[in-house]
Amino acid sequence: MRSRFSRSLYVGRQTVTRGMAPIIACVAKTLPRNQEVAAQFELLADLLEIEGYDAFRVLAYRRAAALIRDTAGSIAQLALDGKAKQLQGIGKTIEGKIVEIVDDGEVHALTKHKGIVPPDVVAFTRLPGLGPKTARKIWKDLGVTTVQELRKAAEAQRLRTLSGLGAKLEESVLKALDEAKPEAVVSDRPLLGTALPAVLDAVETLRAHPAAVKVSEAGSARRRRETVRDLDIIATATDAETLIAHFVELPWVVDVAAKGGTKATVLSAQGLRFDLRVVPPECYGNLLQHFTGSKHHNVAMREEAVRHGFSVSEYGVKIVETGEVVTHAEEAELYEFLGYQFIPPELRENLGELEAARLGALPELVELRDLKGDLHAHTTWSADGKNTAEEMALACKQRGYRYLAVTDHSHYLREGRMEAQDRELAALNEKLAPFRLLKGVEANIKADGTIDVPDETLATREWVIASLHTSFDKNPTERVLGAMENPHVDCIGHLTGRKIGKRPGAAVDVERVIEKALETGTVLEIDSQPDRLDMPDAVARLAGEASVPIAVTSDAHRISALDYVGIGIGQARRAWLTKAHVVNTRTWPQIAKLRR
Ligand SMILES: [Zn+2]
Numbered sequence: 271m272r273s274r275f276s277r278s279l280y281v282g283r284q285t286v287t288r289g290m291a292p293i294i295a296c297v298a299k300t301l302p303r304n305q306e307v308a309a310q311f312e313l314l315a316d317l318l319e320i321e322g323y324d325a326f327r328v329l330a331y332r333r334a335a336a337l338i339r340d341t342a343g344s345i346a347q348l349a350l351d352g353k354a355k356q357l358q359g360i361g362k363t364i365e366g367k368i369v370e371i372v373d374d375g376e377v378h379a380l381t382k383h384k385g386i387v388p389p390d391v392v393a394f395t396r397l398p399g400l401g402p403k404t405a406r407k408i409w410k411d412l413g414v415t416t417v418q419e420l421r422k423a424a425e426a427q428r429l430r431t432l433s434g435l436g437a438k439l440e441e442s443v444l445k446a447l448d449e450a451k452p453e454a455v456v457s458d459r460p461l462l463g464t465a466l467p468a469v470l471d472a473v474e475t476l477r478a479h480p481a482a483v484k485v486s487e488a489g490s491a492r493r494r495r496e497t498v499r500d501l502d503i504i505a506t507a508t509d510a511e512t513l514i515a516h517f518v519e520l521p522w523v524v525d526v527a528a529k530g531g532t533k534a535t536v537l538s539a540q541g542l543r544f545d546l547r548v549v550p551p552e553c554y555g556n557l558l559q560h561f562t563g564s565k566h567h568n569v570a571m572r573e574e575a576v577r578h579g580f581s582v583s584e585y586g587v588k589i590v591e592t593g594e595v596v597t598h599a600e601e602a603e604l605y606e607f608l609g610y611q612f613i614p615p616e617l618r619e620n621l622g623e624l625e626a627a628r629l630g631a632l633p634e635l636v637e638l639r640d641l642k643g644d645l646h647a648h649t650t651w652s653a654d655g656k657n658t659a660e661e662m663a664l665a666c667k668q669r670g671y672r673y674l675a676v677t678d679h680s681h682y683l684r685e686g687r688m689e690a691q692d693r694e695l696a697a698l699n700e701k702l703a704p705f706r707l708l709k710g711v712e713a714n715i716k717a718d719g720t721i722d723v724p725d726e727t728l729a730t731r732e733w734v735i736a737s738l739h740t741s742f743d744k745n746p747t748e749r750v751l752g753a754m755e756n757p758h759v760d761c762i763g764h765l766t767g768r769k770i771g772k773r774p775g776a777a778v779d780v781e782r783v784i785e786k787a788l789e790t791g792t793v794l795e796i797d798s799q800p801d802r803l804d805m806p807d808a809v810a811r812l813a814g815e816a817s818v819p820i821a822v823t824s825d826a827h828r829i830s831a832l833d834y835v836g837i838g839i840g841q842a843r844r845a846w847l848t849k850a851h852v853v854n855t856r857t858w859p860q861i862a863k864l865r866r
């Protein structure tokens with residue numbers, strides 16, 4: 271089962287031994303180019319300036335970047351030989367940081383500061399009239415951290431409340447955001463949780479148009495990758511031009527970057543870029559398959575097809591011997607023609623799915639409708655919860671769930687509040703039966719590895735989640751293993767603690783965690799919060815292959831967030847999980863029986 275993944279699969283930061291450096295130094299072509307090294311120092315300078323560090327340090331990094339760009343020889347080689355500091359303006363400290371790039375790929379300080387400044391705030395500085403100092407004010411004083419929020423703040427005339435900023439700057443910010451160069455400001459890859467609802471909504475709207483016949487999202491959103499780039503939509507129509515004209519006029523379109531008879535590219539108010547292609551119905555299957563990707567999947571499929579005498583392109587399959595081109599109106603027909611089972615989009619990453627589909631051995635993946643309840647949610651008993659237990663329960667009931675574990679943060683349930691909550695839940699359970707609210711808690715795994723709730727209190731809970739919320743660099747593996755040793759802990763929440771695009775996951779030794787989970791019968795979670803999706807897909811797949819029970823939970827802090835399980839299920843499918851892997855496809859009595 272583990273052959274596909276290396277023995278030492280660590281999440282997040284890779285451990286690279288310093289002893290590697292001399293070996294790398296011998297292989298000149300693996301050294302980072304001067305441009306790359308310079309770019310890291312420039313970004314570091316930007317980040318420090320946004321954070322408000324003193325001008326002297328910022329300037330030192332900017333000067334170093336300029337110098338490195340102008341150095342003729344390999345700066346990395348010079349640094350490894352201890353000779354970089356002989357260059358004017360490069361001291362011992364900078365030389366050490368260049369060696370960090372050679373050893374670990376990135377200046378350590380850069381990794382750290384990237385985790386402090388939201389990525390979009392850096393993008394603010396690329397807008398006309400906005401430098402690092404203004405970006406800092408907008409971030410710190412207005413709490414604006416994304417390009418979307420920046421647009422809203424400018425529209426609401428909130429930027430002019432900051433000293434030195436006026437109506438003119440608001441105007442130029444809005445103009446720049448509206449102009450046809452969004453890639454300069456839109457953060458690199460939007461989260462699936464933002465992009466998927468937007469693209470599914472666009473697909474629905476297009477489907478409702480009389481000129482549309484078939485419409486589907488494609489690309490990485492269709493594969494439910496945790497982040498996406500552009501949003502692709504493939505359609506067939508009775509009248510392509512009418513459908514394209516309708517598309518570019520949709521109310522949320524703020525810019526039309528390109529428009530032709532069968533194709534259009536637009537930018538949404540959210541800063542998302544959509545590509546619509548209207549294709550001939552007879553090769554809809556070929557084109558949808560092609561534009562769904564992944565590239566690796568398609569390349570591997572085409573190579574395999576060549577060995578069977580076929581030449582596959584987005585327009586059809588050519589039978590090489592006869593020269594005949596066969597097209598497919600449906601994707602499933604294309605896969606069948608090439609000798610495969612239909613491969614669900616979430617599996618198309620060239621990670622074994624083609625081999626399995628050839629043998630008819632693909633797993634029957636879990637589906638959203640399989641879920642019978644949610645095992646991680648917060649209510650107003652947590653300071654960050656927005657809906658009451660009753661409101662959350664009613665929303666779950668409406669979704670067809672039979673139970674919801676109320677797992678408020680332990681630190682809000684001290685001094686009698688847990689008992690008070692239990693009385694509330696008991697009363698609600700009488701009222702809402704047979705629907706059931708479970709008395710849960712999300713406890714913190716502290717820096718010293720202990721859990722912040724006493725055992726006798728944990729013993730009163732029906733569902734205990736233990737999660738890392740702080741000190742991710744302090745022995746995360748040992749702390750998680752320790753939590754699993756506690757017989758009252760049912761589930762480990764968001765295993766790595768990553769925040770996509772903001773904070774790398776803790777360096778948790780996944781294999782040891784999986785072994786311990788099996789030994790202790792602990793459930794591991796796929797937390798569906800869009801910026802968590804934690805466990806990551808590769809880790810969840812390992813856990814699933816080892817038959818560790820997995821919960822797909824919303825970690826909702828409000829009613830609307832219960833929907834996040836949609837992308838959590840996408841992640842579970844990317845991890846090859848079936849209904850049997852996912853504990854909350856079972857009823858509560860069935861789960862209760864599995865508890866230790
Ligand atoms: Zn948590």
Ligand SMILES: [Zn+2]
Nearest residue numbers: 646648712825
């Ligand atoms: Zn939580």
